[in-house]
Amino acid sequence: MLILNCPYCGVDADETELAAGGEAHLKRFGPGSSDDELHDYLFTRENPKGVHLERWRHASGCGKWFHAARCTATLEVFGTYKAQVSGPPQEIRDAISAKRPGWSWREFS
Amino acid sequence: MSTRLAKQGRLIDRSKQVTFTFNGTTMRGYEGDTLASALLANDQMMMGRSFKYHRPRGVVASGAEEPNALVGLGEGTRFEPNQRATTTELFDGLKAASQNHWPNLDFDIGAVNTYLSRFLPAGFYYKMFIHPAPFWKHVYEPIIRRSAGLGKAPDKELVDADTYEHFHVHTDVLVIGGGVAGLQAAKVAASSGARVLLIEQTAHWGGRAPVDGGTIDGLSPDEWVSRTVAELEAMDNVTLRARTMGAGVYDHGYALGYERVADHTPGVPGPRHRLWRIRAKQIVSATGAIERPLSFAGNDVPGVMLAGAMRDYVVNWGVTPGQRVVVATNNDDAYRTAIILKKAGVDVLRILDARKEGGGALADEARALGIRVDPGKAIAKVKGGKRVRKISICNQDGVGGAREEVEADAVAMSGGWSPVVHMWSHCGGKLIWDRANAHFRPDPDRPPLGADGKGFVLAAGSANGPLALDQVMADADAAGKAAAKAAGFTPKRTKAPEGAAEGENAMEAVWLMPANAEIQLRMKSWLDFQNDVKVSDVQLAAREGYESVEHTKRYTTLGMATDQGKLSNINGLAILADALNADIPQVGTTTFRPPYTPISMGAIGGEARGEVFQPVRKTPIYDWSNANGADWEPVGQWRRPFAYVRPGESVHDAVNREVRNTRENLGLLDASTLGKLIVKGPDAGKFLDMLYTNMMSTLKPGKCRYGLMCSENGFLIDDGVVARIDEDTFLCHTTTGGAERIHGHMEEWLQTEWWDWKVYVANVTEQYAQIAVVGPKARKVLEKLNAKAGGGMDLSAEALPFMEWRDGRIGEFDARAYRISFSGELSYEIAVPASQGLAFWEALVDAGKEFGVMPYGTETLHILRAEKGFIMIGDETDGTVIPQDLGLGWAISKKKDDYLGKRAQERSHMADRDRWKLVGLESVDGSVLPDGAYAVGEGVNANGQRNMIGRVTSTYYSANLGRGIAMGLIQHGPDRMGEIVEFPGTDGKTYKAKIVDPVFYDKEGAKQNV
């Protein structure tokens, strides 16, 4: 039963107010992309033991989507941030580095 | 015999007698008794029978750890099986019945199992019932099902009379356990200003200390407890809750408290149980310790009891379980029991101390009272059936020979104490093996981790390992301060209270008594009382190759009973470690999982039962429909009328009547449940072009267009009519089940992908009651309303053509009328504010009388659309269907570069000409095809099953056509018009149908466009 801080309304939201939305920062591949690109976009997902960036929606709350940087093994939360970015902002990367030096996730580290 | 003593009993009120029954016999006890203490006071030593062998069993413990004394409590709508007598507070009129026997407790047929016990070893079921295979279904399973199950299930026809509730509470520090350690931890944490919640599973504060004795700051434990509770009660930032068990600790400081509000006062208004859903910054686990039994032959005979429990019965409830007691121990603590019994006037025959060196100061005190203490001695065997009769005594370091026998009626045993580490362990806290005390205790370096990556549980007092009062108080004080600090508060610099108790000699691990007991003894030495697992069973498992404690647990069922091995786990894994020739920490423990003791299903469900089991969504027309024969159908959380059934009519008749009447006269459908989403902004058109497969940006204000939505995977997810309100604004209709889902879908894309697009979305589904006015006389009834009340909307074919919409007044209502049709008839869908929905509906019903108006339900809606070959999301689609499969290529824009799902629809499999495609199906004999039936083709697949070439997606009886009609997806279907395909039914019959065009009725579409 996680608690994640919603960066839009500021609530430390109980997991029962949230809806999980899978992996963060997927890059959309539409018409003109190759079969492999489409396949990876639709189906290939990270499944790390450790640092993970994921999407959540404050569904029973302000309704906004946000991102969480979290450790899947310990459930430690490094930070939450707004969804209107295509990668984790520097302060989130720093927060992860402080706790998990040398981390990497897809193209981010 | 067990009996009430003349004195003692700190928890009972001898001035208040209560009456209860056990197996129908009326007995008496006192207020403050537990059911167990009251039964003992009535010499009811035997309280039940064991699960597997049906051996007679008595109470062995005095609290939540009790494995034996399980009873069925209450009757009728308040009956509940498997309740522990030790945690059941006595009340006047309580009714209890023992379990696992037939015909009665004293004489039980099932007890024959105990004589067969040598044939029922560990793994018996696995070995026995595997051959011959056909026996399982017809012989073994029925027998096992009859004999399985602990206790008796409540009558399935009866409904629980009680109510339950949840309660959300946030706190800085949660302290679980209201013994002296929990009280001290709560006190110091609270004095820092932190919000503190202290919960205790029993009805009393102070835990074991008042029974075990000693002093705290010079006061007796009882005095110290009342003083501290008074201090805590006076603090505004402290909540104290008795009868509330810490059931579980979960991630990020979530914990469950299980409050038994009214178990002791049944029938009093209010909830019976309350589940506290607690969010704590820090949790202090002050859950104490549980005494371990000793493993000797006959340790399960009624009258053999944990030493600590026996002195609880004397001190707390003034009951002695026996008159001639033998004490067996490997530690000093059990001497306290001997001393207390002796002082209460009970004969203590022997203290058998397995340690050669014997005990310390407490042993001296016992000897001074005249109790015989025998160091190095052990119990070889307890003799007796339904109660203890004789004790054979031997040397601890032998095999059980050279016996001496004494006549006794009770045994107090102590194998040492194990911290209750459950709250520490539930969320991942790790344990270390404490060799000196022969127990696992929390490893402070490996606590469960919270959201910040730091520990959020602290163990305090005996739950952390220390057993002596001075160490317990110091440890609890430190834990309370540490918790306050970790929660962000500054604890005051106060001195820990000084606890003082007699010094004790070191305990000595004794896992088997005597140490080298021969097999006949080991086969009668119980580890798990409830599941009847013996020392010999665990040893057998080890011999058969079970090395992991988790595997051994499942093979032998050790620790798998309702008590979850609170007494048996450590003893069992010590036996396993010995058999494997390994160290105990190497073997490890099984996993501790919540809840700590079973909690009621009612508490888990909370308020969600009866009328509020789940939300039922109602339209403004709901009550009218309910009063007019609605046969309700759940659609998501909505309830929609399936049909409006008239008196004397079957549902089927009603549907046929509605279907005919709507085509011939006038039908009304409550379509309020359809989703309505406003999409507005300069980029709204561009946005909808991405969401729908067809072009929405070219739609003109005032017009409507049917659209399809697909997922990025290409599959159809929703459909509906889009109306353009103005240049910047669209209103998108979704399916009934799709409103919230599609609203979320839109927000997801706007917030997470196209966040720079200027579009806002609002869900206005429930703002409107939307009523479909359908049939050849639809225009007439609306014009009549206008004529009567001066509504100004021109509803003529010229002013409001098909697939357009207008705002205006119809009769006396502000309305928006859409000329759209899901039936193929002349049809208006009219939206009015929900607050006037019922009035509008009633006005239509009234005005429609002369036109033969009838309301119709969802089944008629389905049949009318199927007659027209219109697809329904969820019938023709199942998450694997693309628009192209349904002949909806016309609704896919060729001009657009992109829309959600476009790229995926280009994949080779999506373009495969072998995909199943939509066709109409006409049964050859006019009957109705079975829903979901598969069409079979030539040949068989790799599994020898007939190849499937399609399936029925919708199937109905059409009263208008007088025959069954269906739609289906068939391989190469559109190319096979006129062919007959076969559908084997689950009823053994094979149905034949002809492939036809899916439009069965009014193929030209003449009726809707008038």
Place this chain on the structure above:
Amino acid sequence: MSEPVSALMGAAYDGIVRVEECGLQGMITLRGDLASSRVIAAATGASGQQMPGQRRANVTGQSGLCWMSPDELLVLVPHAKVGDKLAAMTKTLGDAHSLAVDVSDARAMFRVSGANAREVMAKLAPVDFAPGAFGPGDFRRSRLAQVAGAFWMEEDGSFCIICFRSVADYVFKLLKVAAQPGSAVGVF
């Protein structure tokens, strides 16, 4: 014009708190940039209230502004005035990118009042209702058991709850169970 009716037509229940359906309340969803002067002018003009801070509600009688999210306000006005107010707002908003729409009839409103009001709320929503954590003017969107709900505290001991109209009956029954006699928790 036919008389508009609320979902439960003012149903009420007295248990450990008083639960009452408040009847019709005008509500306008306003989406836009809450820092935009036009949005501010439209919101404050319609309600006569100051702009609310994050998770706050400024409400007097049937007029008010509730903070729904960083780009959404709920504008409360008397039900009979929604049409006029909405027209005025639309005019004020002009070409500012925004959305103002009448949602009055999509909702139901309840008042929970009495000494145990905080506890009754805490039985249904995963929110800290302790004094000091939730006070007058505080506003939250959360869930009430199994459905979405928004609520604010008017004065200590009195909450207003807004839910969807279709679940008004469910929420009313839910509140009745939570307010049943003998169910005071005794914490707040």
